[in-house]
Amino acid sequence: xxxxxxxxxxxxxxxxxxxxxxxxxxxxxxxxxxRVFTHTEVFPEFEGNGLGTQLIxxxxxxVRANGMALVGLCPFVDAYLREHPEYADLVxxxxxxxxxx
Numbered sequence: 602x603x604x605x606x607x608x609x610x611x612x613x614x615x616x617x618x619x620x621x622x623x624x625x626x627x628x629x630x631x632x633x634x635x636r637v638f639t640h641t642e643v644f645p646e647f648e649g650n651g652l653g654t655q656l657i658x659x660x661x662x663x664v665r666a667n668g669m670a671l672v673g674l675c676p677f678v679d680a681y682l683r684e685h686p687e688y689a690d691l692v693x694x695x696x697x698x699x700x701x702x
Contacts (some may be wrong), residue, residue, distance in 0.1 A: 604652065606659040615663070617643070617656040624652050627660050627678070635670040635693045636660075637700065641677040657681045661688050672697045 605618045614626045625643035629636050638660065643653045657678055664671045670693035673679040682688055 602650075604655060606656055608663065615656055615660045617652050617659075619647055619650070619652065624650075625656060627656050627675070629660070631669075632696065634668070635672060635696050636664050637672045637696075638675045638678040641675045653677060654681070661685075661691065664691055670696070672700055674700060 603620050607616055607618075608614075609616050609626075612626075612628075613630060614628045616626045617624050623644075624647035625641070627638055628640040629638050631637070638657075641653060641657065643656070658681075660678075661671065661681075665688075669691075671688075671691045672693055673682050682692065
């Protein structure tokens with residue numbers, strides 16, 4: 602199985618493909634230098650393959666590589682952040698609080 606994660610700048614999302622077929626995406630919006638993850642979806646026929654985890658890891662690694670901060674409004678991203686404290690330093694706590702109010 603060939604897995605590929607790419608950033609689709611025009612649609613403001615990371616996309617994951619399995620064997621060349623779009624399998625899911627992680628939607629975001631940028632506020633200044635913070636990437637706000639708003640929705641993650643893996644299509645039903647691709648669930649159970651760990652694609653959501655690979656997708657979010659790629660997105661968070663990209664945020665780090667670009668010197669950005671992040672907010673995980675999406676429940677999947679929020680849960681991933683709770684399970685992977687190595688990304689905690691990327692979270693913009695001030696914006697996180699404001700967006701959740």
